[in-house]
Amino acid sequence: MSADGRAPALMRACLEGLxxxxxxxxxxxxxxxxxxxxxxLPPPPWEWSDDTxxxxxxxxxxxxxxxxxxDALATSFATRMDAxxxxxxxxxxxxxxxxxxxxxxxxVAGSFGGGGSYGNGAAMxxxxxxxxxxxDPARAAAEAxxxxxxxxxxxxxxxxxxxxxxxxxxxAAGTTAGTTTGTTTGTAEDIIEAxxxxxxxxxxxxxxxxxxxxxxxxxxxxxxxxxxGSRVTAQDTVPFALWAATRHLEDYPAGVRACVxxxxxxxxxxxxxxxxxxxxxxxxGIPAEWLAAREPLPGWLEA
Numbered sequence: 001m002s003a004d005g006r007a008p009a010l011m012r013a014c015l016e017g018l019x020x021x022x023x024x025x026x027x028x029x030x031x032x033x034x035x036x037x038x039x040x041l042p043p044p045p046w047e048w049s050d051d052t053x054x055x056x057x058x059x060x061x062x063x064x065x066x067x068x069x070x071d072a073l074a075t076s077f078a079t080r081m082d083a084x085x086x087x088x089x090x091x092x093x094x095x096x097x098x099x100x101x102x103x104x105x106x107x108v109a110g111s112f113g114g115g116g117s118y119g120n121g122a123a124m125x126x127x128x129x130x131x132x133x134x135x136d137p138a139r140a141a142a143e144a145x146x147x148x149x150x151x152x153x154x155x156x157x158x159x160x161x162x163x164x165x166x167x168x169x170x171x172a173a174g175t176t177a178g179t180t181t182g183t184t185t186g187t188a189e190d191i192i193e194a195x196x197x198x199x200x201x202x203x204x205x206x207x208x209x210x211x212x213x214x215x216x217x218x219x220x221x222x223x224x225x226x227x228x229g230s231r232v233t234a235q236d237t238v239p240f241a242l243w244a245a246t247r248h249l250e251d252y253p254a255g256v257r258a259c260v261x262x263x264x265x266x267x268x269x270x271x272x273x274x275x276x277x278x279x280x281x282x283x284x285g286i287p288a289e290w291l292a293a294r295e296p297l298p299g300w301l302e303a
Contacts, residue, residue, distance in 0.1 A: 010134050014127050017278020018278070020278075021267075023052070025268070046293045053085050054121070068146040081096075111153075122151060127279060129144055156203055160204050164275075167246070245272065252285040
């Protein structure tokens with residue numbers, strides 16, 4: 001946890017950034033908004049999706065326990081699930097089994113033919129966890145893996161979650177020193193290198209390596225190389241989302257809009273990028289108009 005006790009505030013700012021990004025990106029799937037471009041602001045209210053709902057469970061778990069209590073988090077994921085938030089079919093079926101009384105370990109072990117999910121769900125919700133462990137990327141990586149295992153046991157799904165959590169940890173701390181005492185401001189390149197250091201050697205990791213070659217790319221060009229989440233996999237989502245975040249570390253609107261420009265799984269890439277950016281800028285970096293447009297976060301989060 002952050003040595004100065006800012007962990008809850010950093011985590012909440014990151015959640016705000018994640019949820020606004022999620023809600024903004026999600027508006028561009030609506031038929032009535034198909035005429036809009038990424039430069040436009042969709043009409044409010046902006047509803048958030050399963051990305052935000054699951055991130056709220058992660059935040060609640062960390063507030064109560066200070067670490068990922070897998071049993072408590074699995075219960076929260078299942079009992080808080082609102083199918084209207086557009087959960088993926090696999091995740092929805094898994095959480096329904098847990099809600100119905102199946103032990104989560106047995107339920108996840110039998111999902112996806114026993115091979116586990118390599119979808120982007122574990123990555124989309126994890127940025128606030130990284131912010132909570134600001135400046136401690138190793139701890140962020142370990143806890144990210146634990147929260148991923150509840151729904152995503154495939155190495156790719158876990159690697160995606162680790163990468164996002166480490167990026168948020170460093171963005172929140174403003175350091176790449178790797179400890180809670182570092183004071184060096186991290187650049188985009190520094191963050192990507194640190195993420196590579198902590199991310200397992202899977203398909204996600206090579207994608208992150210390609211981010212380094214795309215400093216001057218447009219969102220469309222970056223998406224051609226990295227993917228844009230259209231396959232809904234960790235390896236097709238996380239590298240681009242972290243490209244957008246690190247390319248726009250101090251410009252929240254630009255980072256989130258880049259995700260919409262690229263198309264694909266826009267709510268998820270915008271949620272990841274928005275969470276990482278806001279971990280560093282705080283809520284002051286999120287336009288007040290955007291925060292007002294996003295529907296309120298669930299009441300159970302505040303309770």
